[in-house]
Amino acid sequence: MARIELSRLAHSYEGRPTGESDYALKPTDHVWDDGVAYALLGPSGCGKTTMLNIMSGLLRPTEGKVLFDGRDVTELATEERNIAQVFQFPVVYDTMTVFDNLAFPLRNQKLPEMEIRNRVAEIAEMLDLALCLEQRVGALASDARQKISLGRGLVRTDVAAILFDEPLTVIDPHLKNSLRRKLEEVHRESRLTLIYVTHDQTEALTFADRVVVMHGGEIVQVDTPQALFERPAHTFVGHFVGSPGMNFLECEVDGDCAVVGGHRIRLAADTPTDAGSTGASLELGIRPEFLEMVFDGREHGVPAKITRVDDLGSSKIVTAAVGADTLTVRLAEEVVISDENCRLVFPPEHSLLYRNSRLCLKPTAGRP
Amino acid sequence: MPLIFDSISKIVSSEVHIHPMDLRLESGSFNTLLGRTGAGKTTLLRLMAGLERPTTGRVLMAGEDVTGVAVRRRNVAMVYQQFVNYPNFTVFRNIASPLEVSRVDGGKIERRVRQVARMMHLEDLLDRLPAELSGGQQQRVALARALVKQADLLLLDEPLANLDFKLREELRIELRRALAESGAIVVYATADPQEALILGGNTIIVDGGRVLQQGAAAEIYRRPTSLRAARLMGDPPMNVVPGRIDDAYMRMGDDHPVEAPDHLRALPDGPYLFGVRPHHVRMGRGELSEITIHTRVDLAEISGSETAIHFEHGGSSWVSLQDGVHPLEVDESIDARVDPRRVFAFDPDGELVATPDHASAGRQV
Numbered sequence: 079m080a081r082i083e084l085s086r087l088a089h090s091y092e093g094r095p096t097g098e099s100d101y102a103l104k105p106t107d108h109v110w111d112d113g114v115a116y117a118l119l120g121p122s123g124c125g126k127t128t129m130l131n132i133m134s135g136l137l138r139p140t141e142g143k144v145l146f147d148g149r150d151v152t153e154l155a156t157e158e159r160n161i162a163q164v165f166q167f168p169v170v171y172d173t174m175t176v177f178d179n180l181a182f183p184l185r186n187q188k189l190p191e192m193e194i195r196n197r198v199a200e201i202a203e204m205l206d207l208a209l210c211l212e213q214r215v216g217a218l219a220s221d222a223r224q225k226i227s228l229g230r231g232l233v234r235t236d237v238a239a240i241l242f243d244e245p246l247t248v249i250d251p252h253l254k255n256s257l258r259r260k261l262e263e264v265h266r267e268s269r270l271t272l273i274y275v276t277h278d279q280t281e282a283l284t285f286a287d288r289v290v291v292m293h294g295g296e297i298v299q300v301d302t303p304q305a306l307f308e309r310p311a312h313t314f315v316g317h318f319v320g321s322p323g324m325n326f327l328e329c330e331v332d333g334d335c336a337v338v339g340g341h342r343i344r345l346a347a348d349t350p351t352d353a354g355s356t357g358a359s360l361e362l363g364i365r366p367e368f369l370e371m372v373f374d375g376r377e378h379g380v381p382a383k384i385t386r387v388d389d390l391g392s393s394k395i396v397t398a399a400v401g402a403d404t405l406t407v408r409l410a411e412e413v414v415i416s417d418e419n420c421r422l423v424f425p426p427e428h429s430l431l432y433r434n435s436r437l438c439l440k441p442t443a444g445r446p
Numbered sequence: 447m448p449l450i451f452d453s454i455s456k457i458v459s460s461e462v463h464i465h466p467m468d469l470r471l472e473s474g475s476f477n478t479l480l481g482r483t484g485a486g487k488t489t490l491l492r493l494m495a496g497l498e499r500p501t502t503g504r505v506l507m508a509g510e511d512v513t514g515v516a517v518r519r520r521n522v523a524m525v526y527q528q529f530v531n532y533p534n535f536t537v538f539r540n541i542a543s544p545l546e547v548s549r550v551d552g553g554k555i556e557r558r559v560r561q562v563a564r565m566m567h568l569e570d571l572l573d574r575l576p577a578e579l580s581g582g583q584q585q586r587v588a589l590a591r592a593l594v595k596q597a598d599l600l601l602l603d604e605p606l607a608n609l610d611f612k613l614r615e616e617l618r619i620e621l622r623r624a625l626a627e628s629g630a631i632v633v634y635a636t637a638d639p640q641e642a643l644i645l646g647g648n649t650i651i652v653d654g655g656r657v658l659q660q661g662a663a664a665e666i667y668r669r670p671t672s673l674r675a676a677r678l679m680g681d682p683p684m685n686v687v688p689g690r691i692d693d694a695y696m697r698m699g700d701d702h703p704v705e706a707p708d709h710l711r712a713l714p715d716g717p718y719l720f721g722v723r724p725h726h727v728r729m730g731r732g733e734l735s736e737i738t739i740h741t742r743v744d745l746a747e748i749s750g751s752e753t754a755i756h757f758e759h760g761g762s763s764w765v766s767l768q769d770g771v772h773p774l775e776v777d778e779s780i781d782a783r784v785d786p787r788r789v790f791a792f793d794p795d796g797e798l799v800a801t802p803d804h805a806s807a808g809r810q811v
Binding site for chain 2: 122263278279304367388390391393395
């Protein structure tokens with residue numbers, strides 16, 4: 079069991095960092111709660127691999143501490159921390175049998191052979207490897223090899239957390255889902271802390287109870303997959319999660335409305351009432367799925383001009399101009415587009431306000 | 447100036463890679479080759495380029511037989527999945543290289559390179575070396591080099607497959623614009639139906655070295671001629687289950703029979719394969735006219751704005767695609783429902799026999 083705490087953790091690959099931009103990982107406080115399946119999501123260069131390497135002990139941080147259940151492990155080597163790692167490429171001994179591969183970490187721990195047998199049998203059962211225990215690993219397909227790699231981590235009795243680094247990259251697409259399902263089952267049965275690093279939103283959101291999104295060396299949101307979609311905390315999350323990404327329009331604020339080109343758009347009820355009071359960059363954010371399009375010329379909504387329609391079969395992606403801004407709208411396949419002039423309706427519950435790229439939200443508003 | 451395949455086939459050590467095929471790609475047209483890995487897409491591109499010689503048949507370019515003509519004597523540009531750049535050349539020289547080889551004069555090179563660099567958003571990176579660029583930028587350089595050449599035939603072999611998801615989304619839109627302006631016959635190979643739908647143009651579905659169907663991607667999506675084409679043109683693929691029609695009632699798998707909707711009523715009694723698009727499998731108990739499937743979640747795959755709920759139905763893997771993010775536990779009990787007016791019917795050999803009339807199911811938002 080482990081609760082992993084990052085305390086003022088920061089890292090720079092420069093010898094003497096002078097400014098914020100020298101940091102690959104900016105000073106970060108974060109707690110990975112015990113027994114939760116996390117994903118660490120971000121594009122390449124966001125700092126996620128740096129954070130992972132510090133937690134696993136491959137990299138010593140420039141500043142700050144890593145605590146496992148309150149114990150400072152910052153200076154400890156990987157093998158002195160009770161964590162296991164699963165990499166992109168399976169780390170297995172090809173010439174040994176599946177059984178010997180799984181037993182290897184336990185034999186290193188010098189456990190009695192009887193206990194090793196029981197433990198290996200248990201893990202092999204969990205991973206559907208029981209029938210191939212006597213086979214040599216070299217003869218197996220990539221998904222089985224990756225399961226063995228995972229099994230070598232799970233089998234250890236002293237492991238409190240498993241770190242995954244893009245573990246499904248080399249797995250054939252049609253085998254990915256069975257492995258993803260297996261990971262969910264493993265999590266349910268083992269209740270270990272799992273941290274899954276990836277740049278792929280589907281990998282992250284499918285795997286995780288909670289997703290940690292990184293951007294530019296900072297954590298910008300820690301939330302459920304649903305909240306990343308419905309309440310992105312940062313414009314980056316709105317853009318990065320979801321396809322197409324979220325729309326953002328420069329706006330002003332007047333009371334409980336955003337004002338775009340003279341049109342008033344009511345904001346979500348969980349937007350604080352004082353959101354517009356200070357001079358800052360304000361943007362209205364709404365996902366393409368939530369915008370509605372009407373053609374009957376009623377006097378509600380914002381007038382827009384359709385510039386492009388992409389028929390994706392199951393839906394239509396419409397590009398529309400509102401003033402100088404361009405928005406994307408996802409419509410159901412049956413919607414008939416009768417005119418290039420339309421009005422866009424912004425449902426209040428999905429119309430969010432961003433100040434200096436961060437979501438303005440009442441502190442008490444039902445956050446998970 | 448069309449590109450024509452006249453009974454082209456390719457056999458390698460008695461294994462048929464391409465079955466005899468006629469193909470006509472119009473001058474200035476945009477074409478997508480859609481197929482899984484191993485379907486023959488790359489072989490077709492290589493035959494078009496002249497990198498491979500067909501076993502039988504002729505390749506005609508602008509009316510001229512170019513079957514035996516070497517690739518460097520044809521005006522062809524090619525972009526691969528794995529980006530290839532000259533590591534010691536700057537971005538500028540990387541893009542300029544095809545023009546230098548054909549001895550275009552300096553002023554013109556400068557103009558053309560800057561024009562293409564602007565199109566691919568590389569204008570601020572022209573002095574960099576490839577190693578100083580991100581993967582996405584490196585692939586932009588490779589694309590710019592292909593565009594600068596003003597080839598008659600521009601071949602792209604899954605050029606975005608190695609890039610991150612968001613980058614792929616952005617580059618796809620830029621590429622669509624740049625390729626439309628190129629004036630060349632463009633052939634773009636991909637395994638991703640979404641890409642074929644977004645890029646537009648003429649889609650050619652390739653499977654097992656044959657052309658299964660050809661036309662606008664959205665049209666193939668709505669009116670596939672076979673189950674195979676229906677499944678290839680869709681991600682997740684169309685759900686399929688065997689069933690029967692008897693006395694104006696249809697039955698999918700072990701589901702309770704329902705009255706056959708209008709488009710299936712004219713079919714003779716007998717066995718069929720029924721197909722349902724994933725976003726037409728909705729959650730919750732159906733109405734009386736609908737088919738309700740009681741099942742358990744295999745996996746909820748969440749893509750960011752959609753949730754693909756995988757489950758088993760009648761011995762096949764099925765997927766329901768829902769808008770939004772819906773966390774569901776593995777093995778959780780669910781009800782899924784299908785409106786029979788949305789069901790495609792194929793004969794037992796997989797040939798289409800009835801297409802749903804999309805208007806009849808009304809508007810669902």
